[in-house]
Amino acid sequence: MLSRIIGLWEGWAAYILLPALAVLVGMDVASRYLFNLPFQWGSDVKELMLLLVVTAGLPGTSLANQHIRVALFDDRMSPRAKNAWGLARHLLTAIAALFIGYAVLNQTLDMYRYGDRAEMIDIPFWPIALLVTIAVVLSVLAELARAVAIIRGRP
Amino acid sequence: MEPLTLGIVVLAGMLAAVLAGVPVGYALLAAGTIGYAILGGASQALTQIGLALWDNGTNFLFIAVPLFILMGQIIFHAGLADDIFSVAQRSLRRLPGGLGISTVVASAGFGAVTGSSVAAVATMGNIAVPEMVKRGYSEKLATGSVASAATLAILIPPSVPLVIYGVWSETSIGALFIAGIVPGLLLTLLFALALMMQRGQYPAVSGAGTPNPRPRSAMATGVLTIATVAVIVIGGIYAGIFTPTEASGIGVLAVLVLAAASRRLKLAALRAALEETVRTSAAIFLILTGGVVLSRFLVQTRLTDAVVGLVAGLDVAPQIVLLALVVVYLVLGAIMDTFGMLILTLPLVLPITVALGYDPIWTGIYLTVLMEIAMITPPIGLNVFVLERATGVPAQRIFAGVWPFVAASLVLVLVLIFFPGLATWLPNTMQR
Numbered sequence: 001m002l003s004r005i006i007g008l009w010e011g012w013a014a015y016i017l018l019p020a021l022a023v024l025v026g027m028d029v030a031s032r033y034l035f036n037l038p039f040q041w042g043s044d045v046k047e048l049m050l051l052l053v054v055t056a057g058l059p060g061t062s063l064a065n066q067h068i069r070v071a072l073f074d075d076r077m078s079p080r081a082k083n084a085w086g087l088a089r090h091l092l093t094a095i096a097a098l099f100i101g102y103a104v105l106n107q108t109l110d111m112y113r114y115g116d117r118a119e120m121i122d123i124p125f126w127p128i129a130l131l132v133t134i135a136v137v138l139s140v141l142a143e144l145a146r147a148v149a150i151i152r153g154r155p
Numbered sequence: 156m157e158p159l160t161l162g163i164v165v166l167a168g169m170l171a172a173v174l175a176g177v178p179v180g181y182a183l184l185a186a187g188t189i190g191y192a193i194l195g196g197a198s199q200a201l202t203q204i205g206l207a208l209w210d211n212g213t214n215f216l217f218i219a220v221p222l223f224i225l226m227g228q229i230i231f232h233a234g235l236a237d238d239i240f241s242v243a244q245r246s247l248r249r250l251p252g253g254l255g256i257s258t259v260v261a262s263a264g265f266g267a268v269t270g271s272s273v274a275a276v277a278t279m280g281n282i283a284v285p286e287m288v289k290r291g292y293s294e295k296l297a298t299g300s301v302a303s304a305a306t307l308a309i310l311i312p313p314s315v316p317l318v319i320y321g322v323w324s325e326t327s328i329g330a331l332f333i334a335g336i337v338p339g340l341l342l343t344l345l346f347a348l349a350l351m352m353q354r355g356q357y358p359a360v361s362g363a364g365t366p367n368p369r370p371r372s373a374m375a376t377g378v379l380t381i382a383t384v385a386v387i388v389i390g391g392i393y394a395g396i397f398t399p400t401e402a403s404g405i406g407v408l409a410v411l412v413l414a415a416a417s418r419r420l421k422l423a424a425l426r427a428a429l430e431e432t433v434r435t436s437a438a439i440f441l442i443l444t445g446g447v448v449l450s451r452f453l454v455q456t457r458l459t460d461a462v463v464g465l466v467a468g469l470d471v472a473p474q475i476v477l478l479a480l481v482v483v484y485l486v487l488g489a490i491m492d493t494f495g496m497l498i499l500t501l502p503l504v505l506p507i508t509v510a511l512g513y514d515p516i517w518t519g520i521y522l523t524v525l526m527e528i529a530m531i532t533p534p535i536g537l538n539v540f541v542l543e544r545a546t547g548v549p550a551q552r553i554f555a556g557v558w559p560f561v562a563a564s565l566v567l568v569l570v571l572i573f574f575p576g577l578a579t580w581l582p583n584t585m586q587r
Contacts, residue, residue: 018225021221022411023404025407026407046218047214053436055208070174073176
């Protein structure tokens with residue numbers, strides 16, 4: 001269930017947002033050179049799309065255990081010690097992600113309260129920040145899912 | 156606790172967490188957050204995380220990272236690198252070690268359209284190693300040359316580590332890209348020489364056999380695609396037509412159009428490229444954000460100033476300090492990946508090189524060369540393990556083959572230290 005939700009979450013960023021970002025960057029250049037009409041709102045929209053792309057990938061990266069990390073001692077541990085440390089590592093990472101989620105949630109509430117918006121186009125920031133919060137919460141769940149998998153003997 | 160002592164304790168704790176296997180990005184973020192919480196309270200710590208995440212995630216320059224990764228991924232999944240290898244093989248087969256040199260040249264060419272050496276080693280490993288072994292090259296030389304030549308991808312523009320460096324150090328990414336061209340070409344030449352000098356490891360008879368049965372016109376498609384994209388991206392940046400961010404978008408569209416027109420890109424390959432790009436970008440973004448939080452905290456503790464003051468006060472020539480950095484990066488490279496190494500060291504290394512009188516653009520190139528060496532030296536050597544997975548050749552045998560290429564890279568390190576203009580003159584001629 002969780003992997004399906006994370007797959008969907010990652011999917012909309014990978015199949016829709018990322019290609020759209022590339023097209024927007026390219027079209028903005030073409031419009032500027034060919035018609036002398038750069039998109040005034042282009043930078044704002046591209047930056048917000050970037051934020052969504054890079055954060056939407058976080059839960060899938062956690063679930064697939066693809067975060068960049070040092071695996072120096074992994075092969076030197078006994079299987080039991082490796083599992084115990086794997087469990088501790090995923091729990092520690094989940095706690096770190098939880099703090100990040102709490103920080104972004106606070107930021108979302110502040111943005112909503114103060115009505116923060118993009119400069120050149122009327123886009124409120126709080127829905128974007130909320131999507132980032134959801135991505136981080138999914139990352140917490142992904143790390144916990146990996147911890148549970150270790151407990152069940154399926155690391 | 157004194158802020159300086161706190162800075163040292165937090166840094167040590169972060170290194171311990173990283174060595175213990177906690178993801179580098181989360182370890183950096185957690186260390187910076189704990190440090191801020193002790194120094195200025197929990198509220199300040201939470202504010203710093205939120206700000207760093209938002210500011211980095213909406214940094215216009217960072218758009219180039221996912222788009223350059225995507226560009227390389229599309230070329231990789233469309234199999235266009237096969238063609239550049241085949242053409243290099245045809246052209247260079249009369250030279251001693253011609254097939255090996257073709258591999259080095261093809262890696263450099265592939266590097267001109269991808270910013271990631273992992274993509275380069277996975278691609279060239281599958282294409283070049285079986286061919287070299289079949290033609291009588293020792294497995295040691297075949298794999299050692301491929302693992303080493305793939306590192307050219309992060310020096311020859313576009314380069315993802317140079318984008319990260321530029322974002323982090325607020326240095327012109329366009330100038331950094333252009334600065335990588337001459338050292339990248341010189342290293343290509345040094346690698347080719349290193350290969351030619353290993354006479355016992357490749358067949359004495361050159362030019363034997365037919366290089367590739369495919370028609371020239373079919374191979375020309377891939378080469379033309381790669382050459383067109385490289386010219387558009389690098390030429391556009393050099394001529395001041397595009398910023399690197401814009402060049403990344405144009406590059407992706409150009410690759411898509413050319414690969415689709417030549418019917419080399421299947422839907423499944425495109426899906427794989429998009430998924431891989433999102434995950435890789437997320438992992439890099441987390442490290443960058445964590446590094447920003449930690450380095451801001453370290454600046455507040457004045458640890459950065461203390462280290463820079465200590466090094467600047469040493470009664471040794473700047474070149475000695477730079478050579479000492481080689482040792483530091485070799486040690487770090489033994490335990491850490493490129494991005495982790497870059498972000499971890501930048502808060503201290505960049506102020507040191509600037510204090511020694513070196514240009515930040517030069518520093519970016521110098522650090523990239525050091526990272527290249529770290530990617531092929533044991534015990535971690537990321538490229539070696541990717542190649543082991545791609546070819547099935549044991550890592551120990553690949554490591555045994557990289558040393559002549561490490562020596563070639565160290566020659567470039569010395570040239571850069573004593574002739575810094577090698578990296579800085581070309582960017583000085585570009586349109587900005």
